[in-house]
Amino acid sequence: MQKLRIRGGKKLQGEVTINGAKNSTVALIPAAVLADSEVVLEGVPDIQDVYSLLDILNDFNVKTEFNDGTLKIDPTHMVSIPMPTGKIQSLRASYYFMGATLSKFGHGVIGLPGGCFLGPRPIDQHLKAFRMLGADVTEEYGVVTLKSDQGLKGGRIYMDVVSVGATINAILGSVCAKGKTVIENAAREPEIIDVVTLLNKMGAKIKGAGTNVIRIEGVDQLHGTNHTIIPDRIEAGTYITAAVAMGRGVKVNNVLYEHIESYIAKLDEMGAKLEIGEDYVFVHPQDTLTMPTIKTLPYPGFATDLQQPITPLLLLAEGRGSITDTIYPQRVKHIPELNRMGANIKVDGDIIRLEGPCKLSGAPVEASDLRAGACLVIAGLIAEGETTISGVTNILRGYANIVSKLQALGADIEMIED
Ligand SMILES: CC(=O)N[C@H]1[C@@H](OP(=O)(O)OP(=O)(O)OC[C@H]2O[C@@H](n3ccc(=O)[nH]c3=O)[C@H](O)[C@@H]2O)O[C@H](CO)[C@@H](O)[C@@H]1O
Numbered sequence: 001m002q003k004l005r006i007r008g009g010k011k012l013q014g015e016v017t018i019n020g021a022k023n024s025t026v027a028l029i030p031a032a033v034l035a036d037s038e039v040v041l042e043g044v045p046d047i048q049d050v051y052s053l054l055d056i057l058n059d060f061n062v063k064t065e066f067n068d069g070t071l072k073i074d075p076t077h078m079v080s081i082p083m084p085t086g087k088i089q090s091l092r093a094s095y096y097f098m099g100a101t102l103s104k105f106g107h108g109v110i111g112l113p114g115g116c117f118l119g120p121r122p123i124d125q126h127l128k129a130f131r132m133l134g135a136d137v138t139e140e141y142g143v144v145t146l147k148s149d150q151g152l153k154g155g156r157i158y159m160d161v162v163s164v165g166a167t168i169n170a171i172l173g174s175v176c177a178k179g180k181t182v183i184e185n186a187a188r189e190p191e192i193i194d195v196v197t198l199l200n201k202m203g204a205k206i207k208g209a210g211t212n213v214i215r216i217e218g219v220d221q222l223h224g225t226n227h228t229i230i231p232d233r234i235e236a237g238t239y240i241t242a243a244v245a246m247g248r249g250v251k252v253n254n255v256l257y258e259h260i261e262s263y264i265a266k267l268d269e270m271g272a273k274l275e276i277g278e279d280y281v282f283v284h285p286q287d288t289l290t291m292p293t294i295k296t297l298p299y300p301g302f303a304t305d306l307q308q309p310i311t312p313l314l315l316l317a318e319g320r321g322s323i324t325d326t327i328y329p330q331r332v333k334h335i336p337e338l339n340r341m342g343a344n345i346k347v348d349g350d351i352i353r354l355e356g357p358c359k360l361s362g363a364p365v366e367a368s369d370l371r372a373g374a375c376l377v378i379a380g381l382i383a384e385g386e387t388t389i390s391g392v393t394n395i396l397r398g399y400a401n402i403v404s405k406l407q408a409l410g411a412d413i414e415m416i417e418d
């Protein structure tokens with residue numbers, strides 16, 4: 001079994017470059033199959049979720065070629081096959097094949113997705129959106145069956161909760177539906193804008209991405225195109241956090257500041273010394289950090305995906321603080337692991353309560369999910385002594401070349417077989 005071994009306490013210095021966004025990529029790939037010819041994506045991260053999607057595309061007879069961040073997707077000979085179990089459960093974003101197959105073939109049989117366990121992750125709003133477009137949708141024994149014998153028709157879709165996945169699935173379902181669709185209370189994440197940018201380049205007519213009302217005029221056909229993926233704001237936030245914790249001057253390249261403004265604002269509030277460039281953030285060493293209170297919210301609020309990575313940084317700050325994850329209140333599996341490393345964090349109902357500063361010591365810990373993994377990597381960099389992290393596959397789902405990137409900054413980190 002692979003584990004990460006970190007010998008903590010080493011200062012970080014130098015430059016690191018952020019990859020294309022995981023949560024864009026995993027939606028752009030299923031969106032690309034709606035084209036009638038080749039789609040080329042640039043800046044594709046080398047992460048396990050991408051390989052899982054390529055495996056699924058192979059089963060759908062979609063030809064792919066992935067080299068050095070460039071992914072060619074040729075859906076010309078895509079076939080419709082049921083995907084009730086197996087690979088579909090290896091990641092969350094496989095739910096986009098519901099919208100994609102419904103749109104492309106008028107039907108689909110897709111199992112419920114996998115992904116990180118963060119508490120309940122229902123997909124009722126996805127299914128509601130498909131129904132509003134006229135599809136007949138059933139969910140039985142963990143499998144969703146979608147049919148639209150009469151063809152999909154545009155409609156008005158009101159989202160009861162702000163959902164990234166349901167918004168993108170509603171777009172995928174309606175992009176070629178007859179007439180107009182309006183999605184109300186849509187999510188506003190940059191990844192949604194990225195998906196809409198690709199679809200519009202493919203010939204779609206979608207307006208309003210990035211606002212909470214998205215308007216779509218159905219088109220008959222979508223064609224191939226080229227697209228460069230936006231930088232990963234969560235990967236950027238992770239490296240910036242590591243640099244605030246342990247940096248002696250770290251430049252994080254390929255960052256779009258406007259995508260992580262709320263995160264930067266929180267770090268500013270804590271006393272971090274950040275210099276914002278056009279496409280980079282330079283993290284200067286700072287003296288002391290102040291303990292904040294954090295509440296996660298849909299974009300542009302503080303991202304739930306950065307809640308776990310920032311937790312070890314809070315342990316370096318003075319005073320009492322709290323984190324409330326309003327999106328996933330049960331996203332707390334990193335807490336017992338941090339406590340194993342010497343923290344004294346309490347989970348009090350839906351509130352994580354912390355007190356700092358607190359000295360962390362290396363320990364064997366488990367990355368139960370992707371961002372818990374990022375949290376433990378940062379904790380391991382801070383801690384005195386040796387930390388070994390199991391559950392590495394969870395980390396590799398979303399962080400490309402994490403070992404070499406941190407080694408280049410001077411971290412003592414390696415992948416070991418245990
Ligand atoms: C592949 C991907 O892009 N994953 C991201 C996506 O996940 P995902 O798209 O699964 O998350 P959502 O935005 O849908 O979830 C937001 C909230 O809505 C609830 N909900 C969602 C759908 C639904 O049908 N019913 C419902 O009640 C969820 O339980 C959650 O409380 O957004 C999350 C929230 O920013 C991020 O943590 C994930 O990294």
Ligand SMILES: C=C(OP(=O)(O)O)C(=O)O
Nearest residue numbers: 092093115116305370371
């Ligand atoms: C929760 C995440 O991913 P997923 O939705 O793919 O499980 C994440 O990226 O933090």
